[in-house]
Amino acid sequence: MSETIQKYKDYIMTGFMKSVAPIVIDRASGAQVWDETGREYLDCFSGISVVNSGHNNPKVIAAAKAQIDKLVHCASYLYHAQPVADLAEKIAQIAPNGLTKTFFGNGGAEAIEGALKLARLYSGKHEFISLHASFHGRSWGALSITGNQGRKKRGGPYAPGIAFAPVPYAYRSLWPDDSERCAQYCAKCLDDVIRFETSGDVAAFIAEPVLGEGGIIVPPPNYFREIKNVLDQHGILFIADEVQSGFGRTGRMFAIEHYGVTPDILVTAKGIADGFPLSAFTTRPQIAAAYKPGDHLSTFGGNPVSCAAALANIQFMQDENLPARAAEIGEYAMKKLRDLQKQNPIIGEVRGLGLMIGVELVRDEKLTPASSEAEGLRDSLLKQGLLVGVGGIYGNVVRFQPPLIISKEQIDRAINLFAASLQEVTQAAAV
């Protein structure tokens, strides 16, 4: 066994996967990574949907290196630092209308916590509503608003004052062929949840515009407009958790743009700095003003190196029109996967937006989740040199979330490998 893997076993607390994939990643470039033996892999998971501009993007790396030579850290909330100011200005330019003030943190969960706190301070209300099947991070507050027992188990009891509304997951709803009806039903349920499950003291509703860990669930086109109407009637803020769906991933800079509504607070992380640790929440000046001196701080938040990397990353996305590219390549990939679905009844649904694609595997017409098959598929693909994710509330959704710079030829290769492994896994399951 590799020395690195042995040290992981001896010294690292691994708390997510049953076992960490048995490879040691040594270097990466674009959509490819190499392990310590020199073996090459095609990466269709981007370090959990992070390196949207590609691994070790030369422009991002150059910006980070230049910043390292000047300043790594001096507490960006005690003193000013130029990359932090420049990045905040850039985010104000690209964020949905009117969201111009940003707080920087280090990871998604931290930004979620900050956004929840801000919503409470601004509204003077204290409850939250979230969605079934949602995921918002691993800190206690973020887990409290996460709607998935799989992620919450062994951690309760959680924060009080949180209610959950049904998710518009049309494929597993009563209206698999009528997603708009599903959306209307879910919006009506939100109104019921507010009336019957809360005290009326609701600060904010939080949702992922496309649910990532829940299994790449894409709400129907009218969903967020209907939801926003309900929220406006009750004077409740809308927090869009774009930690996973942001920065070009879904074919727009932010996934909520597909839905024609503006959130009150936008939370981002993962894709913001192409792999450098950084997160943000961005809001209107009026809401931002609710933070008074002493209310919030993060020692490492707004790290100058991460901010310089993020600036170069966003510039690259704009120069290369990366969101549009994600939309085009995503359509291409989904068409190929849907062709594959015709010969493979185990593929229950192919869904996604841009390059945030989920392939839900089922055993039969009752939609029994093919969870062990999905895991088997991931393991088989790893052996063949392809990295994919597996997620979903039943662990039966194969996730394709490659760097947005992936080429059509690389997509072809990935889907050919997927088809071969699918056959291997379904044959093994039939024996």
Ligand SMILES: Cc1ncc(COP(=O)(O)O)c(C=O)c1O
């Ligand atoms: C939608 C969403 N929110 C929050 C988080 C938490 O982010 P982090 O792992 O950086 O804390 C994640 C992570 O997967 C996520 O997908």
